[in-house]
Amino acid sequence: MLSIRSWPETILHIDGDAFFASVAQAVNPKLKGKPVVTGHERGIATAISYEAKKYGITRGMRFFEIRKLCPECAFIESDYELYALFSHRMFEILRQFSFEIEEYSIDEGFMGLKGLRRPLNMTYEEMGKKIKDTVESNLGITVSIGISLTKSLAKIASNFRKPSGLTVIDGRSIETFLKQVPAKDIWGIGEQTSSYLKKLNVHTAYQFVMLSEDFVHKNLSKPYFEIWQELRGKKVFELSLEKKTVYQSISKTQTFHPPTNDKDILRARLFYHVEEAFTKARNFHYRVGKLHIFLKTQNFDYHSIEIKLPSMTSYPLLIRKQIEEGFADIYHKGTLYRTTGCTITDLEQNTTIQQTLFQDAKLEEKMKKIYPFIDAKKVDFGTSLFDKEAMEEKKVKIKPSIPFFDLSVIQT
DNA sequence: TCTGGGGTCCTAGGACCC
DNA sequence: TCTGGGGTCCTAGGACCC
Numbered sequence: 001m002l003s004i005r006s007w008p009e010t011i012l013h014i015d016g017d018a019f020f021a022s023v024a025q026a027v028n029p030k031l032k033g034k035p036v037v038t039g040h041e042r043g044i045a046t047a048i049s050y051e052a053k054k055y056g057i058t059r060g061m062r063f064f065e066i067r068k069l070c071p072e073c074a075f076i077e078s079d080y081e082l083y084a085l086f087s088h089r090m091f092e093i094l095r096q097f098s099f100e101i102e103e104y105s106i107d108e109g110f111m112g113l114k115g116l117r118r119p120l121n122m123t124y125e126e127m128g129k130k131i132k133d134t135v136e137s138n139l140g141i142t143v144s145i146g147i148s149l150t151k152s153l154a155k156i157a158s159n160f161r162k163p164s165g166l167t168v169i170d171g172r173s174i175e176t177f178l179k180q181v182p183a184k185d186i187w188g189i190g191e192q193t194s195s196y197l198k199k200l201n202v203h204t205a206y207q208f209v210m211l212s213e214d215f216v217h218k219n220l221s222k223p224y225f226e227i228w229q230e231l232r233g234k235k236v237f238e239l240s241l242e243k244k245t246v247y248q249s250i251s252k253t254q255t256f257h258p259p260t261n262d263k264d265i266l267r268a269r270l271f272y273h274v275e276e277a278f279t280k281a282r283n284f285h286y287r288v289g290k291l292h293i294f295l296k297t298q299n300f301d302y303h304s305i306e307i308k309l310p311s312m313t314s315y316p317l318l319i320r321k322q323i324e325e326g327f328a329d330i331y332h333k334g335t336l337y338r339t340t341g342c343t344i345t346d347l348e349q350n351t352t353i354q355q356t357l358f359q360d361a362k363l364e365e366k367m368k369k370i371y372p373f374i375d376a377k378k379v380d381f382g383t384s385l386f387d388k389e390a391m392e393e394k395k396v397k398i399k400p401s402i403p404f405f406d407l408s409v410i411q412t
Numbered sequence: 413t414c415t416g417g418g419g420t421c422c423t424a425g426g427a428c429c430c
Numbered sequence: 431t432c433t434g435g436g437g438t439c440c441t442a443g444g445a446c447c448c
Contacts, residue, residue: 042416060415105448190446221422223446253417300415306441341417 002209004149004171004233010114010124011239013146013154014094014131016086016107017163020047023086024076026140035073037066043257046078050163083107086139093135097127102239110151110239125168132166149174151237152230155187156205171233174209178231181205188227193220205231245284246349252276253341259298261336266295267327273342274323278316281344282375287312289346291319293326296339303330312348315367 016022020038025031031049037057039046045061055070066073087106094101097120100112113124120127128145135143142164146157149171157167160181169177184194186205200219202208209231216228226236252273260266270293281288289312294304305326309319316323 039416044416046416058413060413108448188446192445221445223422248420249418251418255416339416343418 002171002175002232004174006170006172007114007124007149008171008233009149009235010112011148011151011154011235012111012113012124012128012131013151013158014090014109014111014135015144015146015158015162016090017142017144018047018049018053019086019107019141020078020083021049021052022141023083024079025049026086027082031074031076035070037073037075038078040075040077042078086141089139090135090143093138094131096134097131100239100241102241103243110154112239113147125166128166128168132164136164149233150230150235151239152187152227153233156181156185156231159185174231174233175206178205178209183208186227186231188223193224247284247286247347249343249345249347250277250280250286251341251343253339255296255339256337259336259338261334263331263333266331266337266340267324269340270295270327270342271323273340274316277342277344278314279375281347282314282371285350286347287314287350288344289348290344291323291326292343292345293323293330294341295330295335295337296341298336298338300338303332303335305330312346313364313367314350315364315371317367318363 021036024036024038025034033051034049035052035055035057036049037045037047037052040063043063045057045059045066048057048059052070052073055073057066057069057073063075066075083106087103090107091101091103091109094109094111098111098113098116102110104110113127116127117123122130124147128147132143132145135141144158144162144165144167146154146160146167146169148154148157148169153169153174157169157177158165160167160177181204182194183189183197183202183205184191186208189197189208197203197208202211209228211228213225213228216225220228229236254269254273256265256269274291274293278288289309291307291309292304293307294302296302307319307322307326309322313319
């Protein structure tokens, strides 16, 4: 038996229902009430409207399968700027109630409600209803809301009734509620762990929280102990109120359709990813210590290499040679690759005093002058080291990538 | 479920040091 | 030459999330 007060803490979780598809319906009345799937540009389903879910369409399903299941289904291209706009509006509405808000993802957020009952003169349930109604009437999409004592409980609650659900779980209702929740629906417990739990005869969230602390420590790792505590009403996960500006890593990847074994294309793509990753790093004032580049084969094998940069830098031009060599290492002639990608890690926020140990400190200085123009897209680096015509012949559109032009261009 | 793209955190095990 | 115990750092890989 858990004995917990009704509201030691109060966290609200809000979740847009089939968010991308709902936004598409909100801006195009012709799509209202009709099956809609987004992700057309990639040929696979990204978001599926509730009307389309009825036909058995699931995430990742491909175009022709969707057509088979539901010929009248509207299959539309993603519009991330539009989604971001709706997301922004949703969080603006939340801010009318409280500033204690975590923007967890584009369509999900957490909110601290503790202490608002008196000033707003409402119960938590009334607050949830008010927020839900305001978002739905203003944006023309539906959202599901869960309110409980911790993030983990609020998250399960919002997922409990969908779409357009409102579920409130106070401290005294936790046990009854968790009996209705399969262990696999717990936030943070995925396929591996839920099948492991099954072997331990744990099938529901209730059975999970009834395990002894000792048992959880002995049989599961730290994240699961934290979830265990959260579901027992003890707050472990704090809201993170800051906008995301801190990164442990930045990555860029892209999958080809169809897969390719063309060395030039793969290399060009990889360099482009590196440029993009570093551009993002510069936007957040990071210098980079390590670069990981990889090629993924058709059987999902990774050919990868880690490149330790000679010194922290934000300018990939300076490590072009290392990338070139790294690529030569991981590329196997004749192998078909489906994906290229890179991840940069060992990120360090720039300080005002920039000490660089780079052998060529002057070059680094030049980069500092050149790259702002590149980032502002004021310079057109249309030429690549590769033969443009050959590229066109291959009917592959590759954006020009900065590392391909000659370093001598920027000699001042 | 024959499979996008972008992230986070944790653990085990090896290398190295005292 | 053999022996013991403990700490730290790094890397690879797993699991999970939207």
